[in-house]
Amino acid sequence: MPSDTPVLARWLIGKTLVRETAQGRTAGTIVETEAYVPGDAAAHAFIGRTARNNSLFLPRGHAYVYFIYGMHFSLNVAGERAGVGGGALIRALEPVEGIALMQARRGTQRLTDLARGPGRVAEAMAIDRALDGVDLCVRASGLWLADAVRPVGDVGTSVRIGISKEAERLLRFYERGNPHVSGTRRLRM
DNA sequence: AGTGCGATTGACT
DNA sequence: GTCAATCGCACTA
Numbered sequence: 711m712p713s714d715t716p717v718l719a720r721w722l723i724g725k726t727l728v729r730e731t732a733q734g735r736t737a738g739t740i741v742e743t744e745a746y747v748p749g750d751a752a753a754h755a756f757i758g759r760t761a762r763n764n765s766l767f768l769p770r771g772h773a774y775v776y777f778i779y780g781m782h783f784s785l786n787v788a789g790e791r792a793g794v795g796g797g798a799l800i801r802a803l804e805p806v807e808g809i810a811l812m813q814a815r816r817g818t819q820r821l822t823d824l825a826r827g828p829g830r831v832a833e834a835m836a837i838d839r840a841l842d843g844v845d846l847c848v849r850a851s852g853l854w855l856a857d858a859v860r861p862v863g864d865v866g867t868s869v870r871i872g873i874s875k876e877a878e879r880l881l882r883f884y885e886r887g888n889p890h891v892s893g894t895r896r897l898r899m
Numbered sequence: 900a901g902t903g904c905g906a907t908t909g910a911c912t
Numbered sequence: 913g914t915c916a917a918t919c920g921c922a923c924t925a
Contacts, residue, residue, distance in 0.1 A: 744906070752906070762921060779907050780918030786906085799906055829907050872906055 714770060715789030719745035719798035720883045722787065722855075724862030727803060729835040729853050734811050736835055738803030738825055739859065741888045744870045745789065745881040747796050752876040755795030765843045767795045773853060775832070775842040782829030783838050787846060787855070801871070801882075802826045803834070804890040806859055827892045863887065868897050 720743075728737040746753035746766075754776065755766040765774035766788055774786040774797050786797035803825035805812055812824045812834040825834045832838070837853065844851035864886040869877055871893055884891045884898070891898050 746906075754906075757922075760922075776906085777920065778905055780905095780920075782907050784906065801906085827907070870906075 713747045713790060713794075713796055715747050715796040715798055716745040716881055718770065718787065718789040719743040719881065720865060722798055722800070723865050723883050723885055724858040724860075726806065726856040726859055727800065727835065727853070728807075728849075728856050729837070730849070731836055731852065733836070734808055736808030736812050737806045737856070738812075738831075738835070739806055740800060740802075741804050742800075742802035742882070742884040742891045742893075744799040744801060744883070745796070746786070746799065747881070748790065748794055750796075750876055750879070752870065752873045752879075753796065755797070759793075759795065763795070766797045767793055768843060771845060771847045771855075773841050773844045773846050773851075775837055775839060777839065778829075783832035784828040785832055785835075785837050785841075799828060800831055801828050802884075802890050802892050803831055804888060805834070822889050826890050866899070868893075871897065 722740050722743050754763045759767050768788050769792045772788040785800045788797045790796040805824050816834050825831045846855045866886045867880045868882045870882045
């Protein structure tokens with residue numbers, strides 16, 4: 711049974727993630743993702759459907775927001791058919807709109823510190839549990855995916871970051887040479 | 900009811 | 913480079 715999630719994860723590179731709140735609008739170009747696929751021991755869906763990972767089993771295009779390490783939220787885009795379980799983790803954005811608001815949320819001015827890393831993406835975009843399960847193809851969700859706002863560069867592939875199981879899988883995708891991508895030098899080139 | 904730990908980050912040596 | 917912070921969840925009993 712083929713999985714669509716790696717295709718989605720690669721497709722997301724260059725697309726725009728937009729967040730609308732009472733504070734204003736923030737948006738960024740997605741520059742780094744990771745795919746977590748069915749049968750993947752590193753995936754949150756691997757243990758089966760639970761209250762926590764339920765949104766990963768929604769149809770492709772829904773948000774799965776999880777809380778980790780007692781302090782960070784992370785955003786995934788569900789990537790499979792309903793009931794299958796898989797998603798693309800949004801690991802980094804290049805800020806595009808609402809930069810002052812992102813700076814205020816993050817408590818830093820430096821552009822490359824605003825959304826480089828999944829926890830930072832969530833903080834800069836004010837993403838929390840309230841957005842778990844929303845449809846990212848609907849603007850009324852307050853968080854949605856939009857077309858690219860600029861040409862997209864070469865997309866590189868690498869091993870995933872921060873996991874121990876199935877670490878050898880080449881399921882991380884990123885825009886080559888972009889300074890807003892996380893990881894070590896080797897994983898950014 | 901208790902336990903162990905995670906798809907991370909930021910502060911510090 | 914190393915390490916603490918901090919909490920919800922899955923698992924054991």
